[in-house]
Amino acid sequence: MAERIGSQVGGQRSEAQSAALYARARQWIPDGVSRATLLRRPNPIYVDHGEGAWVTDVDGNRYLDCNNNFTSLIMGHADPAIAQAVSAQMERGSAFALACDIEIELASLLCARVESFELIRFCNSGTEAVMGALKAARAFTGRPNVIKVEGAYHGTYDHAEASLASDPTNWGDAAAPATVPFASGTPDSVIEEVGIIHFNDAAGARAAIERQGDRLAAVLLDVMPSQVGLPVIEPEFIAAVREATREVGALLVLDEVISFRLGYSGAQTLLGIDPDITAVAKIIGGGFPVGGVAGREGPMSTFARVGGARAKVPSGGTFTANPITMAAGYATMKQLDHAAFARLDDMGEAVRNGLRSAISKTGVDWQVTGRGSLFKVHPHTRHIRNYRDAHLSSDEAAELEQFEHAMQAGGVYLSGGGFGCLSLATTDDDIAHLLAAATAALPS
Template sequence: MTTSHALFQRASRYVPGGVHSNTRFQSPHPVYFHRAEGPYLWDVEGDRYLDCTMGNASVMLGHRHPDVDAAVTAAVSRGLTTGVETEDAVHAVERLAGMIPDFGRVKFANTGTEALMHALAIARHSTGRERVAKAEGAYHGWFDPLWVSTWPAPDQLGPAERPAAPPSSAGLSRSAGDTVVLPFNDLAATERLLREHAAELAAVVVEPVLIDIGFIPATGEYLRLLRDLTAELGIVLIFDELLTGFRLAPGGARQVYGITPDLTTYGKAIANGYPLAAVEGRTDLLAVTDPSSGGPVGWVGTYNGHGSAVAAAAAALPLLADGSAQAYLDKLGTRLREGFAELSRTYDVPALVAGAGGHFQPYFMSGPVTGYRTAMASDPARYAILHRVARERRILLPAKPLLHAALSTAHTEADVEALLEAAEEAFAEMRSTT
């Protein structure tokens, strides 16, 4: 029987680290998987895992949801792959338009990173400016200028009211250092920085809840300040709803906060794990990508609107539209939060779970968590214990702290109890060893 270890050795002959996305690496070697169904994954040895990562949160309806599966199988059986427009893409757009308040115009791409690249091009063209601002710690994909100040190390942070912009990878363009990094949820410091750099800023990009570094909601006042200030200063406000979209509410964070940005990026849950992303936004802004009227901003891609991905989206979106999926996930999340709080009290280990819409982040600290700097206080050694104990019980959590975990509508209350039982064993170990 092929084992993960053997596959890792074979892969490593050709693939650095044996992984095609580096966050999948874990020591001594990554697990290699064979199939998935509902909330479960099976590895190549046939062991079943309770999946609490769900395709980096993209598989909101569970693996192999029958409706999505049927739609994709039907699309594949028609033989079309990519490179042409399809009826499924029109269906997917119409379903999206029915869910998102103040929906403007939209165009599809494949990944969140690409969607953000397109959104920045639109913003640069429409403002005639070059630079971009983002929140400290936040992740918006792997390209410069947004891959700066993502999980920065403590010695890279700089002053709290004027955070540094350290690159999160080697090999980025030097211009990545021009990114203006905003102190999340700090109204006065953010206003100062935006006013100072207004003449150079094309866009402010913000995840309304910082989920890729935990689960840190913006206050309503903070998002309102960003909305009002960007409008006043002529800067394009971009919400990155890759993770908040569809999960926090059918209409995403924009619906929860009642604030409409100029552009929004979507992905992940939009197609329940198939590669589809989108830029939605103001009609006048998206018009610059319209080839029928000579729009000057290019929008191309071999795989844009891929047949299987748009079929998946057309099938998945109606299942996310009436709010019941989100309500179910919030019920599971509430039980998880209460269970963790109980364990924290019983074992006298400071801990809390933050989350919504099936996203969850265990912090080993007392809170409150208002930004990246406060989230960093979460004890990584305690998270490592939780991760190891869960892994021994075949429950899959993100390998590193501050990468969020996620449930799907295929998870049950019994799955949450299984997670809490693992957590209890971990809390007992934490009390006795740390």
């Protein structure tokens, strides 16, 4: 095994260069970074390079990357096939105001994999994909309102981020969760136009859908929302949402921006869900900015011009379906065969079981959730069915932050909230390193 500079569990690390860069960045960038998700105390870590499952920062510290740019890098860093595809396309040009055939190749590959993907339209991010999906649902149904799950993250669109970070001071009664705007300045209309339901509350979901009735355009659903704790979705909940939306003439919009990495045809095939529209992103871009709205021909027809008239939902973007992203995405998805997903499943199960074993040996009242290549550590043992079960007290949040800092010191880079994911570049030795770091990082 190659020497891993600074990756020893409990080793001493310097962050002097990252700290200096952060001080400089704050002179010109609000908060010092353009992505709030990169902030961590005392400063963000500045990367020098990545290779395979590992990243090296500007101070020479190496980390097993269990963030993978927030689940988007399913092949790991600097994958040779992706690098070759991107390099070949760069020699031909990076972006054009003309159509490129590689867009067709990626579109046909994705539509062949997923039964509900009759048509697909590309964009540049998961946020754009969710926005496009909701706009298509509104245009197709002629209705304004949407329903989403409390605590679920769907990007930075006002309607999609409602009740993302609600807490006991504002989330309302358990039987009637409140719609809580997330960003300051969110229009008051969001409260009227977005209904909130609990994850896994079949009766509550059905009642909310029926209550909205002919005002409801769509229910927006992530089948394994990370902010809700990566809970297991209950079949009764899925059935209630699907049946009730059909009864009132609304659409089911799945957010598979993250969960598309759970299987060859996404989570919807694993769970037997038949959505009308799906938002995808992350892994389909091979490490480049990407999003996609896919679905049945009816709602997807809202993106098409008819008889020369403007589409009901016009969409575009200077870098939408650019050939670099399309080439990287195609090179990625071609490698993701059934064997690749089986390997991801095996690795994910090994990590979750190893973490559970470490927790048991340490004797702390913690737990682990997840599926496929996703895992999440919780500093409590409450049964997690919804966001309120997973919501951390201030003491629990502090305990989890200490664990994450200790993991970072031990050479493992997680997402916030105890959330992590694996890439296909991960080896068995890497998993052993992760579990050793976790054992050392758990409270004693």
